[in-house]
Amino acid sequence: MENNLDRxxxxxxxxxxxxxxxxxxxxxxxxxxRLYEQAYRVKLKHVGNKVYFRGLIEFSNxxxxxxxxxxxxxxxxxxxxFQMTAPEIMAxxxxxxxxxxxxxxxxxxxxxxxxxxxxxxEILYQIKEMSQGxxxxxxxxxEQSRSTLERWFAAGAHRYLLRIETSNHDLYRSLHPxxxxxxxxLATLKILADLGYQVGTxxxxxxxxxxxADLADDIIFFKQQDVAMIGMxxxxxxxxxxxxxxYSQRPQRSDEEQLAMALKMIAVTRIYLQDxxxxxxxxxxxxxxxxxxxxxxxxxxxxxxxxTDVKYKSSYQLYDGKPCxxxxxxxxxxxxxxxxxSIGEEIAYHKWGxxxxxxxxxxxxx
Ligand code: 5AD
Ligand code: SF4
Ligand code: FES
Numbered sequence: 001m002e003n004n005l006d007r008x009x010x011x012x013x014x015x016x017x018x019x020x021x022x023x024x025x026x027x028x029x030x031x032x033x034r035l036y037e038q039a040y041r042v043k044l045k046h047v048g049n050k051v052y053f054r055g056l057i058e059f060s061n062x063x064x065x066x067x068x069x070x071x072x073x074x075x076x077x078x079x080x081x082f083q084m085t086a087p088e089i090m091a092x093x094x095x096x097x098x099x100x101x102x103x104x105x106x107x108x109x110x111x112x113x114x115x116x117x118x119x120x121x122e123i124l125y126q127i128k129e130m131s132q133g134x135x136x137x138x139x140x141x142x143e144q145s146r147s148t149l150e151r152w153f154a155a156g157a158h159r160y161l162l163r164i165e166t167s168n169h170d171l172y173r174s175l176h177p178x179x180x181x182x183x184x185x186l187a188t189l190k191i192l193a194d195l196g197y198q199v200g201t202x203x204x205x206x207x208x209x210x211x212x213a214d215l216a217d218d219i220i221f222f223k224q225q226d227v228a229m230i231g232m233x234x235x236x237x238x239x240x241x242x243x244x245x246x247y248s249q250r251p252q253r254s255d256e257e258q259l260a261m262a263l264k265m266i267a268v269t270r271i272y273l274q275d276x277x278x279x280x281x282x283x284x285x286x287x288x289x290x291x292x293x294x295x296x297x298x299x300x301x302x303x304x305x306x307x308t309d310v311k312y313k314s315s316y317q318l319y320d321g322k323p324c325x326x327x328x329x330x331x332x333x334x335x336x337x338x339x340x341x342s343i344g345e346e347i348a349y350h351k352w353g354x355x356x357x358x359x360x361x362x363x364x365x366x
């Protein structure tokens with residue numbers, strides 16, 4: 001048994017789907033510990049022990065979509081909708097720049113109207129100008145047309161996060177109303193790569209009716225898509241959503257079990273994909289106070305400190321239990337610095353932190 005696990009863990013990119021499932025299903029503490037240790041070794045070898053910060057600005061919770069799991073879905077009337085002004089967003093970006101963060105992430109609900117598109121475009125130009133092109137900018141603004149994505153790229157965005165949510169078509173359909181389409185989401189990922197964005201994708205882990213075979217397929221999907229970054233986290237209930245309400249009546253796992261599944265996903269993804277950037281997402285910390293440190297120890301290397309103004313933070317809750325709602329960006333940053341130092345890792349300030357995977361892909365293209 002022991003040798004079998006060692007043999008599997010050393011297969012790395014050659015793991016089969018059956019191997020991935022086997023690793024995701026590990027249940028005894030000792031084996032899980034060895035899985036994390038191997039993932040950590042792979043991380044040290046390919047991306048080192050540096051953590052890259054991406055300052056997350058959640059600038060609006062207005063969304064045209066109605067995903068069954070998400071707290072800011074259009075149909076949730078209990079949410080007070082907001083949109084930060086351009087000067088407010090610029091102040092947050094400037095703060096990140098002054099602190100030496102390599103980049104910021106602009107995230108919001110999904111909107112495709114021209115007013116929104118040009119608002120974002122203008123912000124991008126302003127951030128580039130304010131930082132003399134130094135601050136990297138990632139967008140996480142949902143599905144958009146090719147022409148919109150072209151405009152935003154031209155204005156200075158160079159990375160884009162668009163989670164596929166799950167690579168299982170049937171599960172995808174069950175989580176979204178009929179106006180969502182798996183294939184158009186996939187097509188958007190392709191357009192992003194075509195346009196030259198560094199593309200990130202990811203899934204929710206531990207969704208109702210999601211199997212370990214689905215999760216193994218998700219990891220294989222990441223490889224097929226040849227993405228530079230992975231941002232994935234546990235599914236966490238939001239009680240004012242159809243899925244969250246249903247799930248809270250019949251929970252399928254404890255928080256600790258849900259967290260363990262997410263950490264195993266991070267570890268197996270690191271072992272299989274090796275040199276990509278993997279985020280230790282906030283949802284991990286929603287389940288357990290040290291969730292994000294545990295994500296780094298299981299193979300993740302990116303943290304997205306929330307730098308949104310406290311007055312808006314509580315209106316941007318995709319799931320219940322979002323941490324740091326009352327902590328401002330300065331406090332949260334200091335707290336994260338302490339957490340990261342506590343596990344012997346270092347923060348890489350003043351660096352974009354592109355994944356080695358993306359860089360080697362670029363070289364091949366040249
Ligand atoms: N639990 C965990 N993640 C969620 N997201 C939305 N709702 C939830 C939830 N209840 C994630 C989705 C989306 C990202 C912005 O937030 O994966 O892509
Ligand atoms: Fe909107 Fe994104 Fe939430 Fe879906 S997951 S409702 S697109 S913010
Ligand atoms: Fe935000 Fe601790 S991580 S205050």
